Amino acid sequence: MAATLHDVANLAGVSFKTVSNVVNGYPHVRPATREKVERAIAELGYKPNLSARSLRSGRTGAIALAVPELNLSYFAELAGFVIEAAERAGLVTLVEQTGGDRAREIALLQSPRLRRTDGLILSPLGMRQEDAGALDVAFPLVLLGERTFDWPSDHVTMDNLRAARAATEYLLASGRRRIAVIGENEDEVMGSARLRLRGYREALEAGGVEYDERLVARATLWHRADGARAMRELLDRGVAFDAVFGFNDTLALGAMRVLQEAGLRVPEDVAVLGFDNLDEAAYAIPSLTTVDPGREWIARTAVETLLERLRRGGGEAPPSTKLADFTIVARESAPGA
Amino acid sequence: MAATLHDVANLAGVSFKTVSNVVNGYPHVRPATREKVERAIAELGYKPNLSARSLRSGRTGAIALAVPELNLSYFAELAGFVIEAAERAGLVTLVEQTGGDRAREIALLQSPRLRRTDGLILSPLGMRQEDAGALDVAFPLVLLGERTFDWPSDHVTMDNLRAARAATEYLLASGRRRIAVIGENEDEVMGSARLRLRGYREALEAGGVEYDERLVARATLWHRADGARAMRELLDRGVAFDAVFGFNDTLALGAMRVLQEAGLRVPEDVAVLGFDNLDEAAYAIPSLTTVDPGREWIARTAVETLLERLRRGGGEAPPSTKLADFTIVARESAPGA
DNA sequence: CCGGCGGTTTGCATCGTTGTACGATCACCC
DNA sequence: GGGTGATCGTACAACGATGCAAACCGCCGG
Numbered sequence: 001m002a003a004t005l006h007d008v009a010n011l012a013g014v015s016f017k018t019v020s021n022v023v024n025g026y027p028h029v030r031p032a033t034r035e036k037v038e039r040a041i042a043e044l045g046y047k048p049n050l051s052a053r054s055l056r057s058g059r060t061g062a063i064a065l066a067v068p069e070l071n072l073s074y075f076a077e078l079a080g081f082v083i084e085a086a087e088r089a090g091l092v093t094l095v096e097q098t099g100g101d102r103a104r105e106i107a108l109l110q111s112p113r114l115r116r117t118d119g120l121i122l123s124p125l126g127m128r129q130e131d132a133g134a135l136d137v138a139f140p141l142v143l144l145g146e147r148t149f150d151w152p153s154d155h156v157t158m159d160n161l162r163a164a165r166a167a168t169e170y171l172l173a174s175g176r177r178r179i180a181v182i183g184e185n186e187d188e189v190m191g192s193a194r195l196r197l198r199g200y201r202e203a204l205e206a207g208g209v210e211y212d213e214r215l216v217a218r219a220t221l222w223h224r225a226d227g228a229r230a231m232r233e234l235l236d237r238g239v240a241f242d243a244v245f246g247f248n249d250t251l252a253l254g255a256m257r258v259l260q261e262a263g264l265r266v267p268e269d270v271a272v273l274g275f276d277n278l279d280e281a282a283y284a285i286p287s288l289t290t291v292d293p294g295r296e297w298i299a300r301t302a303v304e305t306l307l308e309r310l311r312r313g314g315g316e317a318p319p320s321t322k323l324a325d326f327t328i329v330a331r332e333s334a335p336g337a
Numbered sequence: 338m339a340a341t342l343h344d345v346a347n348l349a350g351v352s353f354k355t356v357s358n359v360v361n362g363y364p365h366v367r368p369a370t371r372e373k374v375e376r377a378i379a380e381l382g383y384k385p386n387l388s389a390r391s392l393r394s395g396r397t398g399a400i401a402l403a404v405p406e407l408n409l410s411y412f413a414e415l416a417g418f419v420i421e422a423a424e425r426a427g428l429v430t431l432v433e434q435t436g437g438d439r440a441r442e443i444a445l446l447q448s449p450r451l452r453r454t455d456g457l458i459l460s461p462l463g464m465r466q467e468d469a470g471a472l473d474v475a476f477p478l479v480l481l482g483e484r485t486f487d488w489p490s491d492h493v494t495m496d497n498l499r500a501a502r503a504a505t506e507y508l509l510a511s512g513r514r515r516i517a518v519i520g521e522n523e524d525e526v527m528g529s530a531r532l533r534l535r536g537y538r539e540a541l542e543a544g545g546v547e548y549d550e551r552l553v554a555r556a557t558l559w560h561r562a563d564g565a566r567a568m569r570e571l572l573d574r575g576v577a578f579d580a581v582f583g584f585n586d587t588l589a590l591g592a593m594r595v596l597q598e599a600g601l602r603v604p605e606d607v608a609v610l611g612f613d614n615l616d617e618a619a620y621a622i623p624s625l626t627t628v629d630p631g632r633e634w635i636a637r638t639a640v641e642t643l644l645e646r647l648r649r650g651g652g653e654a655p656p657s658t659k660l661a662d663f664t665i666v667a668r669e670s671a672p673g674a
Numbered sequence: 675c676c677g678g679c680g681g682t683t684t685g686c687a688t689c690g691t692t693g694t695a696c697g698a699t700c701a702c703c704c
Numbered sequence: 705g706g707g708t709g710a711t712c713g714t715a716c717a718a719c720g721a722t723g724c725a726a727a728c729c730g731c732c733g734g
Contacts, residue, residue: 002452002475004720015684020722028682047449051397052720054388055689062431062453069417071616076413080406083434092450094399095432097420112384113429115339116399138339224620257620279408283561283594285622341690352714357692365712389690392719 003044012040062092064117066108068100068125073278081299089307102126106134119306140309142302146192156302158293158324160192164199167273167291170328172207173337176243176271180215182230182255183247196247214239227254235262249274249281249290271334286332294324340381349377399429401454403445405437405462410615418636426644439463443471456643477646479639483529493639495630495661497529501536504610504628507665509544510674513580513608517552519567519592520584533584551576564591572599586611586618586627608671623669631661
């Protein structure tokens with residue numbers, strides 16, 4: 001079986017505690033002893049038993065990341081960045097999928113599964129204000145995405161409202177007046193969908209364009225198929241529009257596909273604008289104009305925030321909210337003014 | 338702090354071992370006692386300390402999944418399925434990214450990080466035959482992707498050669514004769530790239546079409562940008578072709594984008610065929626004809642195989658190789674004959 | 675020559691849990 | 705009412721590692 005401190009100690013002819021000291025970099029070990037121990041470690045291929053170490057130290061060296069689905073490119077790319085940042089800090093990452101489901105999100109926060117980790121980065125989607133109490137957990141928690149809850153917790157996000165407003169203003173500035181949106185979700189009270197819708201409305205108002213709810217298409221999950229379905233619904237309604245703002249790139253790409261199938265030209269007949277700046281946005285035909293939310297910064301910052309809490313042992317510092325910078329990446333699907 | 342068995346025992350007025358018996362479903366516990374204990378557990382919100390449990394039992398209840406990058410949709414979708422299957426079995430999944438890098442793949446196999454898990458599902462990309470010895474590890478290991486190594490380990494994959502041959506035959510049957518391929522990688526000796534190339538060549542030969550290496554474009558990582566770059570290279574070579582077979586969908590989509598930018602019509606001038614059947618393949622413009630490799634089946638089977646080893650405690654059964662069924666999904670980018 | 679003092683090394687208790695062995699209890703039957 | 709067996713509860717010893725504090729060593733100064 002796997003070698004233990006005792007085995008190494010026997011081989012090196014020292015006490016197991018000395019081996020522990022070597023492994024942990026305790027400074028007062030004679031160089032000769034240290035070398036002897038290290039040789040024994042190498043010979044036996046000793047690797048510390050992390051369960052025992054966790055039990056003793058109370059730390060697991062792992063963090064959990066909970067996202068709706070890895071099948072959504074946004075979250076897959078985000079997860080990639082989180083894992084990378086965690087690895088640089090010597091932590092491993094355990095990934096959970098909630099499906100964006102309210103009950104599963106709440107259940108996860110209580111789950112014994114999380115005892116395997118030191119903290120959680122959660123990207124909630126289904127939870128509502130009334131569920132905020134579930135965020136009262138014993139471990140460090142960092143929320144991603146819009147501040148959905150009135151609850152004092154660490155939180156990394158972007159300014160969805162300003163970004164959506166800027167995106168809409170971009171379309172208005174390019175001369176579009178009938179701007180449809182895809183991705184509305186009345187179940188969310190304060191989530192991204194709601195805020196992006198609000199940013200859209202603010203921009204319309206500021207631009208003197210009337211809000212028309214027939215231009216608003218709902219989508220609870222933001223898959224490509226949902227964008228396609230929503231666009232078909234918009235076309236079926238028979239209401240005219242000259243631009244579409246998808247609340248994420250996947251929705252926008254699904255919608256763009258349906259537009260083109262329907263014989264409409266992008267961007268001549270309908271401009272399309274997305275949100276996320278996924279890798280694939282640059283390679284779509286036509287390439288997709290989109291909002292870049294600073295995803296890598298968000299991931300890195302979330303891990304750093306969690307680490308900060310871990311180091312301080314929790315309660316001390318007041319909860320922080322950190323905002324990523326966004327930019328609008330102009331491409332073919334919606335050329336600038 | 339978190340409640341322990343002792344705390345629960347104190348509250349319930351029994352010994353801590355009785356609590357343990359209740360938690361572990363030991364049958365000989367009086368219903369009244371059981372209920373008393375369960376009330377105490379609920380009141381204190383007791384959750385077992387998994388580090389202690391692991392230490393005692395030798396099992397962690399976690400598995401590791403190592404893929405090149407989550408940024409590659411294929412692996413993101415695969416990871417999603419693996420996590421789902423593991424969760425159904427009561428396991429959590431720890432995700433590692435290797436970047437498809439040979440050294441990192443080998444290092445991971447030795448890494449103490451893996452002591453946190455009971456087994457590993459590895460999707461190797463950079464390792465070579467000469468590195469096969471690194472697969473001699475003390476924990477259950479399941480390999481995904483083509484059998485790159487002459488080493489007896491469990492292994493779940495698809496028949497890359499037959500699938501690539503079928504895909505090429507599909508293009509030949511539709512009348513294409515000058516078929517370019519994107520994704521070749523001479524660093525891989527027996528990986529997917531190599532096998533898909535071989536399947537391509539076999540199909541050409543069987544169809545009486547001469548192999549022309551000027552139609553072969555290299556790509557080591559299979560990102561969209563790599564497909565775009567490879568297609569530019571092909572166009573620069575000035576050699577004529579009427580079809581492109583991308584060794585995965587991402588490459589094919591990147592290539593398709595460049596083709597259209599260059600004013601070539603898909604599929605009229607050039608047919609495009611991919612491999613993976615990603616979600617986005619169905620929504621590209623035009624929609625992408627592709628090989629569906631049975632990804633969900635692969636993920637599910639990999640987890641089941643690992644579980645099987647875990648239950649049997651390793652060495653017993655001979656290593657198995659399991660092959661997923663593939664199908665060719667005909668769409669617009671390469672209509673059938 | 676001895677006490678004291680860095681610098682090294684070691685022994686012991688402990689983290690929370692489970693398995694084993696045994697002691698206690700109870701119902702039941704004669 | 706006492707014996708018996710089945711059933712339940714409890715003490716104790718691990719699992720492998722770390723933190724604390726004591727023991728040990730050689731050396732110096734008094």
